[in-house]
Structures are given as structure tokens and as C-alpha cells.
Amino acid sequence: DTAVSQTPKYLVTQMGNDKSIKCEQNLGHDTMYWYKQDSKKFLKIMFSYNNKELIINETVPNRFSPKSPDKAHLNLHINSLELGDSAVYFCASSQDRTLAGSPGEQYFGPGTRLTVT
């Protein structure tokens, strides 16, 4: 069984469009995340979300918004897509946080390669 799944795996779209990427985890985890990995393979966290709070990386444009219909899903909506949004987007989940107050081990999905033309 796939622990963290994402759809679609590939997404090609034009500038200005609005698109969504879906993420589901069957691990029973409390916290989910979205990451962006650029062409230089640098992973950058975008959001951290559980049923209590949404933590947003302040560098993320407000064109990006996470939507969570339930604890097992965290979808990523992107409005007015730009060329610079082209990247691989990873969803991840963890069992809330460790005793030290930081996130537990994160399990990543397979990624969605977004290409904006």
C-alpha cells in the first residue's frame, strides 16, 4: 500500500491557469506538508498543516494555498501559474511533533512534476 500518494504525477499547463495537486496519506498522521524542489534539487518547505494550525513559509506567494478536506488529505491549489512555478512538488506527512516540539519523521510522496509553458 502506498503511504503518501500524489496526483497527478506530471502536470503541464500554460501561464495564467489555475491548477490543483492532490495528496493523500494512509498512515494516520496528524501533520502534512508541501515542498517545492527546484531544478537545482533544493527542497523548500511551503506549508505545514495539521487540524489545529497552518504554518506558512513566509516566502511562499499567496497564489499558493493548501486545502484540507480531512486529516488524510492536503491538496495544493495554485492560481495564476507563472513560469517560475515549474518544479517538482512533494507532499509529506508526519506523526505530529516529537517531544522536543519539532516535526516527527516525514514520509514523502513520489512528487508531481509541474511544467508551466
Added chain:
Amino acid sequence: KNQVEQSPQSLIILEGKNCTLQCNYTVSPFSNLRWYKQDTGRGPVSLTIMTFSENTKSNGRYTATLDADTKQSSLHITASQLSDSASYICVVSVGGSYIPTFGRGTSLIVHP
């Protein structure tokens, strides 16, 4: 500013050889440090996690070390295999924060 620096940026070794990857961090307050392996076209997978009080942790042929005084960690790979070819990412968590700090990774290529 919290930062994680990894070296080398890339590394090529022959199958069967050992190698060591480095991670230096300036993160405060330190919570834990993880090493992830990312195969091409896949999401990262956790190899080890180390807290402040741990100096060494092994996972098969992977051994991570942590020196909290000098804020350095290393990942040692023993008897490398072709399947070790991947990107290795060092991630440091700040106490009380959901936003971990990622290094840019070391790209390892193992040749037969």
C-alpha cells in the same frame, strides 16, 4: 539565520569504496538532525535521526555522526553499492518549529 551547508556538492566513487558526506549547521535551538536519501524521480526517504545527546547512529551500511559542539554531522557509507547513487540531504529541525532547515544535498554517483 538558520542555515545548513553540505559538502561536497557532488561525489563520484567506485563501487565497494567508502565515502563520507559532511553537514554543517547554524540552527538554534537545535532539536534534531536527519539524513535523507533521495533517489532520482522519487521522494526523500529518512535514513537516520539524531538528537542532541546522540553521537552516532547506524542504519545498515549508513552511519551518521553528530558533534553538537561544533555543529557538524557526517554520513559515512561503507562498501558502496550502485544503488547508493542518489542525493543525500541533511535536515535540521529547530525546537518548537514546524519549519525544518534543509541543506542543498550531496549528489553521490557510484560507478561499477
